[in-house]
Structure formats: structure tokens, C-alpha cells
Amino acid sequence: MNIYDVSRQAGVSIATVSRVLNGNAKVSEATRQKVLKVMEEMGYTPNVFARGLGLNTMQTVGIMCADSSDSYLATAIYYLEQELRNYDYDVLLCCTGYEWENRKKYMELLLSKRVDAVILAGSNFVEQTREKNRYIAEAAEKIPVVVLNGYLEAENVYCALCDDADALYRVTKTYLNAGKRDILFLGRSLSYSGVRKRSGFLQAYEEMGLKCRKNQIIIQDGTIDEIRDLLIGRAKQGIREEVIVTADDELAIGAVKYAKSLGIQIPGDLEVVGYNNSKLGLCCEPELTSVDNKLEYSCMNVVNVLMKVFHHGRVPARTMISADLAVRGTTSINFLGGF
Amino acid sequence: MNIYDVSRQAGVSIATVSRVLNGNAKVSEATRQKVLKVMEEMGYTPNVFARGLGLNTMQTVGIMCADSSDSYLATAIYYLEQELRNYDYDVLLCCTGYEWENRKKYMELLLSKRVDAVILAGSNFVEQTREKNRYIAEAAEKIPVVVLNGYLEAENVYCALCDDADALYRVTKTYLNAGKRDILFLGRSLSYSGVRKRSGFLQAYEEMGLKCRKNQIIIQDGTIDEIRDLLIGRAKQGIREEVIVTADDELAIGAVKYAKSLGIQIPGDLEVVGYNNSKLGLCCEPELTSVDNKLEYSCMNVVNVLMKVFHHGRVPARTMISADLAVRGTTSINFLGGF
DNA sequence: TTGTAAGCGTTATCAC
DNA sequence: GTGATAACGCTTACAA
Numbered sequence: 001m002n003i004y005d006v007s008r009q010a011g012v013s014i015a016t017v018s019r020v021l022n023g024n025a026k027v028s029e030a031t032r033q034k035v036l037k038v039m040e041e042m043g044y045t046p047n048v049f050a051r052g053l054g055l056n057t058m059q060t061v062g063i064m065c066a067d068s069s070d071s072y073l074a075t076a077i078y079y080l081e082q083e084l085r086n087y088d089y090d091v092l093l094c095c096t097g098y099e100w101e102n103r104k105k106y107m108e109l110l111l112s113k114r115v116d117a118v119i120l121a122g123s124n125f126v127e128q129t130r131e132k133n134r135y136i137a138e139a140a141e142k143i144p145v146v147v148l149n150g151y152l153e154a155e156n157v158y159c160a161l162c163d164d165a166d167a168l169y170r171v172t173k174t175y176l177n178a179g180k181r182d183i184l185f186l187g188r189s190l191s192y193s194g195v196r197k198r199s200g201f202l203q204a205y206e207e208m209g210l211k212c213r214k215n216q217i218i219i220q221d222g223t224i225d226e227i228r229d230l231l232i233g234r235a236k237q238g239i240r241e242e243v244i245v246t247a248d249d250e251l252a253i254g255a256v257k258y259a260k261s262l263g264i265q266i267p268g269d270l271e272v273v274g275y276n277n278s279k280l281g282l283c284c285e286p287e288l289t290s291v292d293n294k295l296e297y298s299c300m301n302v303v304n305v306l307m308k309v310f311h312h313g314r315v316p317a318r319t320m321i322s323a324d325l326a327v328r329g330t331t332s333i334n335f336l337g338g339f
Numbered sequence: 340m341n342i343y344d345v346s347r348q349a350g351v352s353i354a355t356v357s358r359v360l361n362g363n364a365k366v367s368e369a370t371r372q373k374v375l376k377v378m379e380e381m382g383y384t385p386n387v388f389a390r391g392l393g394l395n396t397m398q399t400v401g402i403m404c405a406d407s408s409d410s411y412l413a414t415a416i417y418y419l420e421q422e423l424r425n426y427d428y429d430v431l432l433c434c435t436g437y438e439w440e441n442r443k444k445y446m447e448l449l450l451s452k453r454v455d456a457v458i459l460a461g462s463n464f465v466e467q468t469r470e471k472n473r474y475i476a477e478a479a480e481k482i483p484v485v486v487l488n489g490y491l492e493a494e495n496v497y498c499a500l501c502d503d504a505d506a507l508y509r510v511t512k513t514y515l516n517a518g519k520r521d522i523l524f525l526g527r528s529l530s531y532s533g534v535r536k537r538s539g540f541l542q543a544y545e546e547m548g549l550k551c552r553k554n555q556i557i558i559q560d561g562t563i564d565e566i567r568d569l570l571i572g573r574a575k576q577g578i579r580e581e582v583i584v585t586a587d588d589e590l591a592i593g594a595v596k597y598a599k600s601l602g603i604q605i606p607g608d609l610e611v612v613g614y615n616n617s618k619l620g621l622c623c624e625p626e627l628t629s630v631d632n633k634l635e636y637s638c639m640n641v642v643n644v645l646m647k648v649f650h651h652g653r654v655p656a657r658t659m660i661s662a663d664l665a666v667r668g669t670t671s672i673n674f675l676g677g678f
Numbered sequence: 679t680t681g682t683a684a685g686c687g688t689t690a691t692c693a694c
Numbered sequence: 695g696t697g698a699t700a701a702c703g704c705t706t707a708c709a710a
Contacts, residue, residue: 050687052388247528389703
């Protein structure tokens with residue numbers, strides 16, 4: 001059944017049916033109602049392909065993420081999907097993994113599917129070299145690209161991110177102000193946000209005119225157990241710290257487990273701060289104090305930006321959101337000043 | 340740029356170009372190469388809408404899930420997406436929430452988008468009454484529907500599920516055999532798989548000719564803390580148990596927290612078994628023993644079934660996979676016989 | 679093996 | 695306001 005059947009039944013032309021369909025041009029209320037009624041009766045559904053052909057859009061946004069099973073990204077996808085749905089956009093999901101070649105391929109795939117925009121979820125999409133980011137910039141020549149929690153400067157590329165540097169700066173500063181000196185920064189990678197977190201940490205030291213030793217920073221990917229073991233090994237070499245601030249909750253839980261293993265009291269002997277405020281942090285004992293990077297808000301922001309761009313509004317290329325802190329059992333310091 | 344441009348440049352007809360595009364009919368190797376080369380040079384990309392119009396398919400599968408941020412569902416989505424991608428199918432994601440009306444609406448939406456199939460991820464999609472499941476059966480009249488971890492009998496509906504009843508039966512039986520009697524079953528809901536889990540639990544009791552008291556079964560939705568408090572309240576009424584078997588890892592972690600709160604030793608005084616073998620179980624202390632319901636395998640199965648259906652193969656309406664057990668720190672019993 | 683031409687179901691541009 | 699009619703870019707009989 002198609003628009004012709006409807007037009008015949010309603011005794012109008014297909015053009016009129018199309019107009020009714022699109023709520024578009026001037027159609028008399030009488031014919032509109034007539035057509036609507038016929039559609040209802042016949043159970044007519046417009047063909048999206050034909051419509052796509054005409055309009056060259058399918059009301060679909062592609063979301064690329066490394067791994068949708070990652071708890072942080074999964075949550076991001078959820079918020080993005082919900083928000084896009086509010087604007088009647090569908091979501092085409094691509095789990096790209098972490099390899100650059102694949103991502104490039106997926107981007108081409110999404111372009112060939114004629115999505116209306118692409119959202120890159122996760123700062124790990126932004127590479128260090130201009131060359132490796134070129135495929136993103138090229139895609140942005142055709143459709144808007146929005147990066148969630150990453151920063152990339154290019155035409156038609158928009159970024160919504162949390163001020164990770166500031167968050168780590170404030171946490172670290174709070175501890176330094178309280179007289180703590182042996183603070184360990186535990187990061188997972190040197191992605192854009194990874195670098196930002198580290199620099200926030202360093203900035204706090206600098207501002208106090210304090211020296212940050214090399215072994216106060218560890219960048220290490222690994223499972224909870226691997227992180228725990230890493231820290232145990234470190235402790236056995238006699239390196240101890242009073243505070244561990246991390247770049248994600250899994251790292252932080254690794255730190256909690258390390259403390260447990262060696263009988264180090266949390267938060268008595270050691271304070272631990274996680275990042276992302278994920279559900280994982282509620283599973284350990286004591287529950288994790290964790291930076292809340294306002295994911296829901298960021299995701300809404302991403303979608304808002306997109307909608308503005310679709311309607312040819314001017315939009316800032318970059319929106320920065322400041323983080324919050326969910327204070328729980330792994331810390332005893334008073335953050336009130338900093339947060 | 341379209342197929343006409345290519346055909347002109349290559350000095351052939353559009354039909355030939357189309358044939359090359361579809362690797363379809365007999366085209367001489369010479370012309371094929373010629374056309375391919377022109378496409379490459381021109382950077383030609385077929386228009387999916389036009390293609391969809393012709394073929395009436397977009398090589399897209401809709402995945403409906405309640406909430407993609409749920410760790411179990413997020414993992415399922417990941418596996419499904421990866422596997423579908425292997426067959427060049429895209430994924431249209433719908434997070435429907437738990438309300439029936441919404442789900443019905445989303446199903447209609449997916450149908451109107453002309454997806455080639457729908458996957459319902461999670462047993463919560465299957466309702467208790469035929470009436471409420473009708474929309475699924477009706478959708479299945481148009482396209483195949485596959486239910487992951489749920490069971491629904493209808494034409495063109497396929498189910499891939501883990502034998503949850505058996506898993507709970509085996510766990511419970513192991514404890515009963517070891518002489519434990521005070522076992523608590525902690526479920527979250529009476530969805531299809533929820534019911535199955537409970538009945539596996541009950542079956543173990545029955546088979547031993549043992550009576551299962553009413554207060555040995557709790558069906559309760561809630562956060563980790565809520566579950567913990569619930570159990571604390573129960574303990575204060577003097578009800579204690581030696582073993583808690585649960586329907587998901589969050590419930591189990593609630594149980595672990597309850598034990599911690601009251602100074603109950605795990606696994607000394609209390610053994611806890613989770614379900615899903617999720618990452619959450621690695622975050623608590625001790626780490627959670629948890630039923631591994633073979634999610635990856637189930638997801639591969641779902642996709643395999645779909646591909647067979649697409650190619651008109653006969654497929655069993657229901658595939659049952661038996662669960663495994665990831666034994667960790669919250670149990671001390673020897674499961675080897677049962678698993 | 680290749681080409682011609684008729685769909686596929688819309689939207690959009692004209693006239694009226 | 696409404697109706698013809700030409701795109702849109704592809705697939706696929708049917709011819710050659």
C-alpha cells in the first residue's frame with residue numbers, strides 16, 4: 001500500500017497526500033481530515049526508503065563507541081539514545097573497538113548509510129596526530145560530527161566535554177591544602193581526557209610550588225586485579241602514598257583492593273578517589289568517592305548541539321561542563337571548599 | 340554522483356554497473372574490472388535509500404532493550420552488534436524502558452523503519468498474558484523476531500536462552516546435598532527468566548523431598564543498598580540463612596554488604612552466589628561467585644538463527660544453552676559435581 | 679554478456 | 695488549495 005492507494009481512496013492527488021503527510025503546505029482542513037481518515041482506515045505507513053530518497057535523510061544519527069559494554073560508554077549511549085529519540089532521531093550503533101583502521105572504516109560505513117550526523121562517544125576517538133584525525137575532519141565536511149568528552153578542532157566538528165583537568169586539579173588541590181604530599185595519580189591512558197586529567201593533577205602541584213615526583217604518576221591499562229597487583233608490587237618497593245586519585249572507577253577499585261590486601265585502612269591510612277561515578281563504585285567496600293562528570297548532562301548537550309546545527313543555528317564548537325564529586329566512604333577529607 | 344555517472348564514464352549501461360555492485364549476475368571479468376576501477380576513481384558510493392527502495396531492505400536489525408546502561412544488556416548489545424556486523428547488518432538501537440505501551444510503540448517504529456528483523460534483548464519483554472504479547476506476534480508476521488533470554492511461542496518468533504532453571508537447580512542442589520537447609524532465593528522480578536530461576540530453586544528442594552518455607556524466597560527490586568537494608572531488617576527479625584542464591588549480581592552484592600554490615604563472615608558463615616557473572620562481581624570483597632549464563636554464546640546464537648531465517652533455512656524455535664559457574668570468593672563449597 | 683526500460687514510493691516544481 | 699509530472703538512484707525483468 002502506498003500514497004497512490006491513499007490518494008485514490010480519498011479522491012485526491014498524491015501531492016495532497018504527501019502534503020498531509022508532511023504537515024507541510026496549505027491543505028484545507030477538510031481534505032486533511034479526509035486523507036488522515038483514509039490513512040487510518042487503510043493502516044497506511046509511509047515507506048521510509050522512498051522518503052529517504054526524496055529527502056536524502058533517514059532521521060538517523062550514527063553513534064560510534066569503542067565498546068558498548070563498557071559501563072561508562074553504555075550509560076552515554078543510553079542517554080544519547082533517549083535524547084535523540086525525543087527529537088525523532090534513530091540511532092545506528094557502531095562498536096568500533098580501539099583500532100584506528102577500524103574506526104576509519106566504520107566512519108565510512110556510517111557515511112555510506114547516509115546518517116544525518118555522527119557522534120563519537122569517548123575521548124579515545126581523538127588521536128594525537130592531525131593525520132590520524134583527518135578521517136573525522138573529512139567526514140565533517142559532509143555531516144556534523146560531535147565528540148563526547150574529547151576535543152578536536154575542525155570545521156563542523158563540535159565537542160561537549162567535562163572539565164576533567166579542573167576536576168582533578170580541585171581534588172588534588174584539596175589534598176595538598178590539607179598537607180598531604182604523597183598523592184598518586186593513576187591513569188589508564190593518554191587519550192585526550194587522560195592527558196587533561198594528568199595535567200590538572202600536575203597543575204595543583206605547580207600552583208603550590210611543589211615538586212611532583214615521577215613515580216607519583218602511573219599510566220597503566222589493566223583489569224582490577226592487575227592494578228591491585230601493580231600497586232602491591234610498588235608498595236613492596238617501599239613506595240607508599242596517602243592518597244590515590246584515579247582516571248576511572250575500575251582503577252580506583254584496584255586501589256581499594258590493593259589496600260585491602262596489605263591491610264591498609266581506607267580512609268584511615270589511604271584515601272581513594274575514583275572517576276565517572278559509575279555503579280562499580282557502589283559495589284566495593286567502602287563505597288567509592290568518585291568524580292561525577294555529568295554524563296547525562298553532557299549527552300543532552302551533545303544532542304542539543306546537533307539539533308541546533310540541523311536547523312542551521314550557530315553553535316559554539318566546544319562546550320565545557322564542570323564536574324561534580326560524589327563523596328562516599330573512601331575519603332574522609334572535607335571537599336566542600338573545592339566542590 | 341550516481342550509477343549513471345559511473346556507467347557513462349565506464350562506457351557501459353547502468354544495469355551492468357548495478358550488476359557489478361551486487362556481485363550478482365554474470366559480468367565479464369574485463370568489464371567488472373573496468374567498472375570497479377571507475378568507481379574507485381570517482382569515489383562512488385551507492386545510495387542506500389535508492390537501494391532500499393529497490394530491495395526493500397536496509398540490512399538493518401532493530402535491537403530493543405529496556406535500558407542499554409544496564410550492565411547485562413549493555414554486554415548483550417555489544418555482542419549482538421559485533422556479530423551482526425560480521426554479516427554486514429547494522430543495528431538500530433531502541434531503549435524502551437520497562438513500560439508495555441512504550442515497547443509496543445517502539446516496535447511499530449522499528450517496523451515502520453523497515454528493519455529486517457527485531458531482537459528483543461532481555462526476558463522482561465515477554466509478558467504474562469497472550470494479549471500483551473500480541474504486538475510481538477503481530478510484528479513477527481512481517482519480520483522475524485528473536486528473543487534473547489525469554490520464551491514466547493509464536494510463528495516466526497525464535498528464542499535463544501540460557502537454562503536458568505537448571506542453573507539454579509544445580510546450585511541449590513549442591514548446597515542441599517552438602518546438608519545446608521537455610522537457603523534464601525533472592526530474585527528481582529517474576530519475568531520469564533525470573534520465574535524459571537525460582538522454579539529451579541524450588542525443584543531442588545522438591546527432589547530432595549524437602550519443604551521450602553515461604554520466607555526462603557524474596558522477590559524484590561531495588562538498589563544494592565536497598566537490598567542490603569532489606570536483609571538487615573530480615574536478620575533483625577531473627578531470620579538467618581546459610582546461603583543466599585540470587586537472580587543477579589547486584590542482588591548478590593547487596594547480600595555481601597548486608598553480611599559486612601552485621602559482621603557475618605563470607606564464606607564462613609554465609610555463602611553468596613550471584614547471577615550473570617558481570618563485572619560488578621569483581622568489585623566487591625570477596626569477589627562474587629556467579630552463574631555465567633553464556634551471554635556471548637547466546638548472542639552469537641541469536642544472530643546465527645537470524646541469518647538462517649533470512650536465508651530461508653529451517654530453524655528450531657527455541658535454543659537452550661546451559662549455564663556455567665564462575666567460582667570465586669563468596670563460596671567455599673565444591674561445585675565440581677554440579678558444574 | 680550486455681542494454682533498455684519499467685518500476686520502487688516518495689518529494690518538489692510547476693501550472694492551474 | 696490542488697493536481698500533473700518530473701525527479702531521486704537503484705534493481706530487475708525482458709530483449710538483444
